[in-house]
Every structure is written in structure tokens, then in C-alpha cells.
Amino acid sequence: MARPLRFRHAPGRWTEDRVVGQIYRDLDRNLGATRLSPWFKPPERYTGERFEMDNGDIALFLWNDDEAYWLGNTETPEALWRTEKYSFADVPDGVSRWATRELTAQLHEESPWLEPFPHLSWFFLPVFLSKDGRETTRAFFDEHSAGFPDATRDEALEFYESFLRTRTLDDWREVMAGKLGTSEYMDLTRMTAAMGEFNAGHLLVEAGYTIEPEIEVSTGHAIDYRAETDGDAVLVEVTRPTPTEERRAGTPVAAVRDTAATKSDGQLEEHGGGVVLFVDCSSFPDDEWQAIRAEEPEVHHRPAVVFRLRPSGRVEGYTKGYVPLDLPI
Template sequence: MARPLRFRYAPGRWTDGRVRSDVFAPLDANLGAESGRPWFKPPDGYDARRFEMDNGDVALFCWNGEGAYWLGNTETPSTLWQTDKYGFEEVPDDLARWTERELLAELHEESPWLEPYPHLSWFFLPVFLSKDGRHTTREFFRNHAAGFPDATADEALAFYESFLSTGVLDDYRETMAGKLGTSQQLDWTRMTAAMGEFNAAKFLVDAGYGVVPEIEVTTGHSIDFRAKRGEDGNPLVEVTRPLPPNRRTANTPVAAVRDTAETKTSGQLQAHGGGVVLFIDCSSFPDDDWRAVRDERPDVRHQPAVVFRTRPDGSVEGYAKGSVPLDLGL
């Protein structure tokens, strides 16, 4: 499985001739390719080419007197195999802005239904245009409403656009967008689990907390978030998302919640030894399944815990078990 889009940097002197022989020629020979000017003006001091392959792949190549940057969702020419890779936040700002402008135009031409959601398009751009995941990640939002049952794609997209446009996760885009994955096969379970982390982050942010993802702890694990607000102690939060009963062997929603919490508690949280709030996101549950959980308020093995469900209209219901060191209004 290929990773989200990343730049490759090739230091040294590049010319039009070298670009044709070392980059365009192997692409054309293997895939069939066209070389043209980019859609938008490259940064000052750079020359650039846009390569479009017969199979729909695209790549950008930009160079100045010191070196060249490659970014593409296609095979990498062998000349660039041993080059270092960099994220969007690790290359010069003007270069990152130019490539994002090029790729967002490509994305919205291919999937115009994403254009009304500019921040979401930008945030998930590294996976929406990744080599292996560019079809499945978009399909997940378009055909599966990002894991929300009984919701339209536009409702789900508007929900996440509203949250992401606040910018609270912008500094963690590569980490958080990458959680969606870049598999050629749509993995509904993994993708909804990833969106559970976004649901939990929104829940915390709406309650007045800042969030910092992927907190490394001494056990060698990473906990999903640290919640930050004043002198509240900045507790750690781990998120899990049970599958609804119609997608798992547990035949009741209550059993689904308990089994999922048990799996998380007997593994990662047991190794950590306490001090983590477990968030159980039931946003995949249809109304009837959620009502069964909400009315019974089942215990889970780990405390403190928060069991919640959010809907695309922004409403959240839930309950707490144990002494939760967070003010969530439950």
C-alpha cells in the first residue's frame, strides 16, 4: 500500500534535456505520458513540468539551480528512487502552495462534488490524490457518507468541512489525513475507525479543549490525543469505534460496545496501565441501535470512559463512566 503523497527532492543541476531523458522518457515508455506546462505559474525561480499518464496518473516536476522536486501518484522514475522524501510542511511554502493549487484543480475537475468543501479537499488532498487510495478515499465520502448511517454525502462533507475549516488540525494534516489510508480496496471498517478520531476531536474542541494527536507514551504506544485546556491536567484520550451489529458477529449494540471496549482495554490500554480516557464513538450506529445503548448505558471494562454518538447536524449524545477529567456537558 502506497503512502499519502510526498515530495521527493533530487539535488543537483537539472535542465530541460535532463528532465526529458531522466523523467519524461521512462514515464512515457512504461505508461504512456504527455509532458506539458503546469496549469498554474510555478514559484519564482523555478521551471516546472506537468506529466499526465494514459492511465490517469499525474506528476509534477519543479526545479531551480539547486535541485528538483517531484510529486506524483504514479510510478517514480528510477533516477529518483534514492532521493529523500518530504511532506507538504517540509518543503518551501511557495512550492507547497503551488503544488496544492495544481492538485486541488485536478481533484475538483475529477470530483466536482468536492469543490464546495475546500478545506476538506485540502486537508485530505494527500490521500484523495494518492497512488493507491485516490479512488477508495473519495468513494468512502461519496458513497458511504464517511461512515454516518442514514446520511447523505453532502451532510457528511458539510459536517467535516465545518470542523476542519476551524484549522485546529491543520498542523497535523499529514498525520490525521494519513489515518484514512491509501488502499486500493475500500476498507470501511478502518476508514470509519479513522473518522472516529475526527469525531472525538470535534467533541473535545466543541467542549473548549485543544487537541494534540499521537502522543507517544513510555509503553511504546501512541495515544490518540492529549486534550488541553488551562489547568485541567491535559488528560490523554484514546478512541475506539465499534461496528454496528449488522457488520459484526456481536448481535446487539450493547454487546458491540462492550466487545470493542474490551479489545482496546485488554491490549493497548492495559499496557499503558491507566490514566487514559477511553472514547467509544458509536456514530456508525443507526438510531435504533444507539437508543438501545443510550437507554441501557452499559458499563465497559475501562474507566474513565465516554460513550457517545455524533450526527452530521453536529448534535452529540452520550454518557460517561467513572470519573472523567473532562468537562463535556454529559
């Protein structure tokens, strides 16, 4: 499985002859390539290139007398194989802005239904245009409403757009967007679980907490969030059961128990306490969620928050044990 899009940086002098000989001809020989002018003006001091391959892949290339930057969802030319990789946040602002404009225009031309959601488009751009995941990641939002049952695509998109528009997770864009995956095979379980972390983040932010994801702890694990307010911090780990029709568990209650047990018997047991378990039941349709609410099953860990979120922002749930968070459930 390929990773989200990242830049390659190639120090050294680049010329027209070198670009043609080492970049264009390599791409054309292997894939069939067309060399085009970029759609937007390159940053000052750089010459910009756009390569479109016969199989639908694209690549961007910026070069001058001192260095070059490559970004593409295609085979990397041999001349760039040993170059260092960098995220969008780790290259010069002008380089990142230009590439973002080029790729966003490409994304919205191919998937115009994403255009009304600019921050979501930007946040997930590294996976929406990744080498292997550009079809599956978009299909997850388009055809599966990002994991919300009984909701339209646009309802789900507007919900995540409103949360991402708070810019709470901007500094962790690459790692958080990457959780969606960049596989050419649709893995609804993994993708839906990834969006569970965004749901938990929304719940915490709406409750007034400042959040930071991917907190490394002494066991070598990374806990999903640290939620902080007034100097007090709480660690939060998230899990998301799948509905009974998608798993062996015979009832919604069993699905919740089994999924929570997997998390609590592994990572949380090793950590030895001090973590609040969030069990995101947003994948369950109304009838299955009502069965869970009626029984309020134990989840093998305390403290725990079991909740269900809808794209409208409505949230329901219950807690087990003393939860040191003030949440609207």
C-alpha cells in the same frame, strides 16, 4: 499500501535535456506519458512540468539549476529512486502552494462535489490523490457519507469541513489524513474508525479544549489525544464499534462491549491507567443507538465516554467512572 503523497527532493543541476531524458522518457516508456505545461504559474526561479499518464496517473516536477521537486501518484522515475521524501509542510512554501493549487484543481475537476468544501479538500488532498487510494478515499465520503448512517454526503462533508476549518489539526495533517488509508481496496471498518478520531476531536474542541494528537507514552504506544485547558491535561484514546450488521456481535450492546474490550485489554491495559476511553458510536443507526442508551453497558475501562455524534453537531452519550473532562453529554 502506498503512503499519502509526498515530495521527492533531487539536489543538483537540472536541464531541459535531463528532464526529457531521465523523467519524461522513463515515464513514457513504462506508462505512456504526455508532457504538458502546468495549469498554474510555477514559483519564481523554477520551471514547472506536468506529466499525465495513459492510465490516469499524474506527476508534477519543478526544476532549476540547483534542485528539483517531484510529486506524483505514479511510478517514480529511476533517476529519483534514492531521493529523500518530504511532506507538504517540509518543502518551501512556494513549492507546496504551487503543487497544492495544481492538485486541488485536478481533484475538483474529477470530483466536483468536493469543491464546496475547500478545507476538507486541502486536508485530505494527500490521500484523495494518492497512488492507490484516490478512488476508495473519495468513495468513502461520496458513497458512504464518511461513516454516518442515515445522512447525506453533503451533510457529512459540511460537518467535517466546519471542524477542519478551525485549523485545529493542520499541524498534524499528514498523519491524521493518512489514517484514512491509501489502499485500492475499500476498508470501511478502518476508514470509519479513522473518522472516529475526528469525531472525538470535534467533541473536545467544542467543549473548549486544546487538542494535540498522537501523544507518545512510555509503553511505546501513541495515545490519540491530549486535551488541555487551563494548564490541566487529559489523555484520550478513541475506539469506534461497527454496527451489528457489519460484525458477528449479535446486538449493539455486545458490539460496544467487544470493541471496547479489545482496546482496554490491550493498549490501555499496558499503559496502566490515566487515559479516558472515548467510544464513538456514531456508526450506529437510531434504533441500535437507542438500545445502547437504554442499557448503558460497561466498556471494560474507566473512565469512559460513550457517545454518538450526528452531522448536525448533536451529541448524546453517557459516562462510566469519573471523567475529568467537562463534556456536553
